Amino acid sequence: MELAIDRLTKQYKNKLAVDRFSINLKPGVYGLLGSNGAGKTTLMRMICDIQKPTSGQIKYNGKDIKQLGENYRTVLGYLPQDFGYYPDFTAYDFLMYIAALKGISKEKAEIRANELLQIVNLENERKQKIKTFSGGMKQRLGIAQAMLNNPKILILDEPTAGLDPKERVKFRNLISSFSQDKIVILSTHIVSDIEFIADRIIVMKKGNKILEGTPEELLKSLNGKVWKCTVYDKKEVAKLNSIYYIINIHQENNYTELRIVSDKQPYLHAVNVEPNLEDLYLAYFQENEK
Numbered sequence: 001m002e003l004a005i006d007r008l009t010k011q012y013k014n015k016l017a018v019d020r021f022s023i024n025l026k027p028g029v030y031g032l033l034g035s036n037g038a039g040k041t042t043l044m045r046m047i048c049d050i051q052k053p054t055s056g057q058i059k060y061n062g063k064d065i066k067q068l069g070e071n072y073r074t075v076l077g078y079l080p081q082d083f084g085y086y087p088d089f090t091a092y093d094f095l096m097y098i099a100a101l102k103g104i105s106k107e108k109a110e111i112r113a114n115e116l117l118q119i120v121n122l123e124n125e126r127k128q129k130i131k132t133f134s135g136g137m138k139q140r141l142g143i144a145q146a147m148l149n150n151p152k153i154l155i156l157d158e159p160t161a162g163l164d165p166k167e168r169v170k171f172r173n174l175i176s177s178f179s180q181d182k183i184v185i186l187s188t189h190i191v192s193d194i195e196f197i198a199d200r201i202i203v204m205k206k207g208n209k210i211l212e213g214t215p216e217e218l219l220k221s222l223n224g225k226v227w228k229c230t231v232y233d234k235k236e237v238a239k240l241n242s243i244y245y246i247i248n249i250h251q252e253n254n255y256t257e258l259r260i261v262s263d264k265q266p267y268l269h270a271v272n273v274e275p276n277l278e279d280l281y282l283a284y285f286q287e288n289e290k
């Protein structure tokens with residue numbers, strides 16, 4: 001299975017939201033990282049065939065999705081960023097309703113809805129109205145509706161927004177259990193989510209793909225460049241701050257601990273530490289803004 005995206009472009013009236021974005025996607029979980037306005041939602045909407053690209057092409061198993069039409073849409077599952085729930089529907093009725101919209105027969109939908117309510121751990125709340133749900137519960141219901149048709153391609157736009165750490169872990173396990181032989185793309189601002197579930201990371205900036213690879217591959221580029229140092233003099237802290245890119249500042253009573261990204265040792269007693277994805281994300285965005 002392959003989804004080939006070739007120079008996909010979306011020009012809004014006066015905004016180039018996605019700019020010749022190309023990638024070949026194979027089964028696996030892709031984490032799409034990018035700051036606000038990077039073009040993630042626009043890209044995902046085009047992949048879901050909801051938004052028409054200005055130019056470029058998407059091919060599913062070698063065939064243009066424009067030609068595939070409905071045959072392509074039936075393999076898709078989508079959780080939009082601003083998902084509209086129906087407050088007076090119960091969880092179960094909501095899933096049945098979405099299933100009907102997707103053209104799934106009532107018999108199949110009943111089985112699948114019950115299965116999914118169990119998977120997303122909303123079995124006990126199936127008869128409860130959505131307006132009584134917490135953010136995390138709504139999010140899990142949103143994932144369930146995206147999985148109704150057992151999609152081969154699952155697109156989740158900021159699925160972990162508003163989830164607490166416990167819900168986050170549940171969600172990650174849910175995605176992992178579901179992702180076999182599927183292409184899953186999820187966007188997020190939360191780097192640690194991606195660290196745990198994504199096989200590959202795509203970093204997007206100003207409509208472009210600026211990085212792509214496994215977390216290990218991407219982190220390699222930062223080896224030897226992340227430093228930690230303890231500084232006792234406030235003036236030194238200010239000086240370092242003006243020269244280097246400081247990832248983190250931790251203030252104690254009489255000293256400051258700094259995490260710095262730099263090619264060379266930034267300070268006499270600075271020691272190299274293992275880079276993490278947050279370093280990478282912040283460093284990359286910083287570098288390009290200089």
Ligand SMILES: Nc1ncnc2c1ncn2[C@@H]1O[C@H](COP(=O)(O)OP(=O)(O)OP(=O)(O)O)[C@@H](O)[C@H]1O
Pocket residue numbers: 012013015016017034035036037038039040041042043081
């Ligand atoms: N319908 C629209 N008309 C005009 N401009 C738009 C429209 N939708 C999005 N944009 C612009 O296109 C750019 C990309 O927006 P998009 O929503 O794809 O970004 P995003 O990466 O999903 O951001 P966020 O992280 O905030 O969700 C932004 O500058 C946005 O203002």
Ligand SMILES: [Mg+2]
Pocket residue numbers: 040041042081157
């Ligand atoms: Mg978005």
